Amino acid sequence: MTMMMGGGMAHHASPARADIPLVDITVAGDPVAMALPTALVGAVASPDGPVARRRTLELGETMVPGGARFLIDGKEFSPDRVGVHTTLGTIEEWTIRNGTDMDHPFHLHVHPFQIVAIDGATVTPAGWEDTVNIRKGQSVTLRIPFRDFAGPTVFHCHILEHEDLGMMGIVSVG
Numbered sequence: 001m002t003m004m005m006g007g008g009m010a011h012h013a014s015p016a017r018a019d020i021p022l023v024d025i026t027v028a029g030d031p032v033a034m035a036l037p038t039a040l041v042g043a044v045a046s047p048d049g050p051v052a053r054r055r056t057l058e059l060g061e062t063m064v065p066g067g068a069r070f071l072i073d074g075k076e077f078s079p080d081r082v083g084v085h086t087t088l089g090t091i092e093e094w095t096i097r098n099g100t101d102m103d104h105p106f107h108l109h110v111h112p113f114q115i116v117a118i119d120g121a122t123v124t125p126a127g128w129e130d131t132v133n134i135r136k137g138q139s140v141t142l143r144i145p146f147r148d149f150a151g152p153t154v155f156h157c158h159i160l161e162h163e164d165l166g167m168m169g170i171v172s173v174g
């Protein structure tokens, strides 16, 4: 039998190259039977306790000579200004509102949170998060237990260019 291989098609195979050993793997011992989980983890438990305080943070943008600056509550980041004071052992809900015309992935250091509402509509938390994308025009509500670590940390847009251009703030847990 004759096979026509591509009749006239150009060939774009990679050039031949020598095999390069990267690692040797040696396996020893008897095999171990492992059962894979049959389901993903279920809904996560909400943090216990009442919401001590609700706040809103506004993500903003402004144009200045030299280009755009990115703001939280109308201010650029300053290492000398604590934007949010919280109390250790309490739970807060923060609604992050994005009034700009682009998405901003909001990232909070140290304190994991759950997403409990989007645009004011309650949602079931899917897990513990440290970053949530806030779409343009959207508001997302986070439930944050401040329970393990006292002291200052930061929240910021995770587009590092935006962070560097001002979209970051300090939260102090005391």
Ligand SMILES: [Cu+2]
Residues within 6 Å of the ligand: 070, 103, 104, 105, 157, 158, 159, 162, 163, 167
């Ligand atoms: Cu951003």
